[in-house]
Amino acid sequence: MISRRLEDWITERYDVEGLHRVLRAKYVPSHRYEASYFTGGLTLFLFVIQFLTGMGLALYYVPHSEYAYKSIVDITAKLNMGWFFRSLHHWGAQLAIASLFIHFFTNLLLKAYRKPRELIWITGFIMITVLIFFGLSGYFLIWDQRAFTAIRVATGGAGNLPLIGGPIKIFLRGGIDVTQETLTRFYAFHVSILPMISLIIIGLHVLLVQVHGMSVPISQKDKQGKPQPFFPNVFYKDLIIWLLGIGVLATLAVIFPAPIGAKADPMAPAPENIKPEWYFLFLFQTLRLFPGQIAGLNGETIAITVISLAVLFVFLVPFVDKRSSAGKPSPVYTYVGVFYLVYFVAMTVIGFLD
Amino acid sequence: MVRSSFILGIVLFLITALFNYAEPAPADLAGSPYHRHIIYQALILFWIGIIGLIVIIVMKLRETKRIQDMDVHKDAEDAPFLD
Numbered sequence: 001m002i003s004r005r006l007e008d009w010i011t012e013r014y015d016v017e018g019l020h021r022v023l024r025a026k027y028v029p030s031h032r033y034e035a036s037y038f039t040g041g042l043t044l045f046l047f048v049i050q051f052l053t054g055m056g057l058a059l060y061y062v063p064h065s066e067y068a069y070k071s072i073v074d075i076t077a078k079l080n081m082g083w084f085f086r087s088l089h090h091w092g093a094q095l096a097i098a099s100l101f102i103h104f105f106t107n108l109l110l111k112a113y114r115k116p117r118e119l120i121w122i123t124g125f126i127m128i129t130v131l132i133f134f135g136l137s138g139y140f141l142i143w144d145q146r147a148f149t150a151i152r153v154a155t156g157g158a159g160n161l162p163l164i165g166g167p168i169k170i171f172l173r174g175g176i177d178v179t180q181e182t183l184t185r186f187y188a189f190h191v192s193i194l195p196m197i198s199l200i201i202i203g204l205h206v207l208l209v210q211v212h213g214m215s216v217p218i219s220q221k222d223k224q225g226k227p228q229p230f231f232p233n234v235f236y237k238d239l240i241i242w243l244l245g246i247g248v249l250a251t252l253a254v255i256f257p258a259p260i261g262a263k264a265d266p267m268a269p270a271p272e273n274i275k276p277e278w279y280f281l282f283l284f285q286t287l288r289l290f291p292g293q294i295a296g297l298n299g300e301t302i303a304i305t306v307i308s309l310a311v312l313f314v315f316l317v318p319f320v321d322k323r324s325s326a327g328k329p330s331p332v333y334t335y336v337g338v339f340y341l342v343y344f345v346a347m348t349v350i351g352f353l354d
Numbered sequence: 355m356v357r358s359s360f361i362l363g364i365v366l367f368l369i370t371a372l373f374n375y376a377e378p379a380p381a382d383l384a385g386s387p388y389h390r391h392i393i394y395q396a397l398i399l400f401w402i403g404i405i406g407l408i409v410i411i412v413m414k415l416r417e418t419k420r421i422q423d424m425d426v427h428k429d430a431e432d433a434p435f436l437d
Binding site: 229232233236237239240243244246247250251254 | 393394397400401404407408411412414415418419422
């Protein structure tokens with residue numbers, strides 16, 4: 001009775017039937033690569049989990065260099081189910097980044113970036129940057145020795161960019177070295193600035209996907225099956241993927257609880273054999289390929305410039321790949337995509353095993 | 355199929371309880387009020403729940419597709435109510 005009255009109250013004021021019509025009218029193409037459509041939904045789902053677990057952790061975390069580490073230990077050891085929420089947040093970040101990379105590479109190889117979806121590609125690309133910075137800033141909040149050294153190295157690396165490197169390094173650190181100021185800034189980025197930017201960018205990305213519809217690979221244009229209704233068919237499939245995702249996440253969180261090292265000591269030497277998080281390993285390995293000096297110039301600066309240009313090329317690929325935009329096959333860009341994928345995977349594996 | 359999955363789940367549940375009972379908590383969970391065996395049991399129950407939900411969703415999806423293939427998913431506007 002109450003639910004009926006509530007339903008009447010809403011339908012009198014809002015066009016609920018119109019929303020139903022929109023949902024019923026939304027169809028998703030059916031072809032042999034349709035599994036790629038679920039990678040975006042999974043990333044979004046993991047992002048929501050990050051928001052929820054992050055809100056819980058933020059209730060107990062203290063963003064001060066004296067108390068940050070202790071608050072993490074207290075969350076892990078004293079708080080009821082605190083270790084589990086922290087592990088969910090830790091593994092959720094890893095899975096979200098992995099899922100986003102899979103989403104990125106499938107769309108790169110299937111040329112989903114081509115006209116008229118350039119803005120979808122650009123917003124997605126910005127989200128990768130935002131998510132990686134989310135990971136970096138969150139990693140630092142633990143305030144253990146590994147995180148402290150990693151941030152010193154990462155912000156120092158950013159400082160090697162020509163011209164803009166110095167100001168970026170000072171901006172990120174909030175000073176010359178990694179200190180309490182850096183922690184304050186990274187905390188602000190992690191819990192306030194980046195979530196706000198992500199909400200805007202994700203909202204725009206999802207809205208643009210609704211406007212343009214799902215991209216169909218050029219090779220599948222003439223081989224499509226009957227389109228499937230988004231609701232309920234594709235939505236049910238999304239639900240299955242999300243359930244599996246949360247199952248894997250909970251399993252990882254339970255079997256491999258989030259680690260924590262010794263408290264950060266700014267005066268202590270860097271730990272031996274320190275490695276960055278897995279999504280930075282390909283950059284780390286690339287930097288190691290370059291010698292210290294090349295023709296009298298700083299090798300690291302040259303390496304970071306080369307990496308930045310390679311990233312910029314992918315960012316601008318919708319505007320460079322003219323054949324795809326014209327609806328013609330462009331095998332050269334498929335090879336380029338495969339090269340990027342193989343390079344990323346190979347360097348990550350080598351960095352992991354090294 | 356569902357019945358055998360259920361029995362397998364129960365067996366796994368009991369085996370886990372047997373092997374993990376009264377073992378000390380891992381170092382990372384020191385101080386946690388939950389012991390290892392309870393955590394792993396809860397994880398198995400969680401997976402049983404997930405698999406159950408997936409089975410229900412797949413059944414629902416098949417039923418939806420069957421009705422859609424019959425082309426009777428659209429409500430006839432002049433269909434009489436059978437009160």
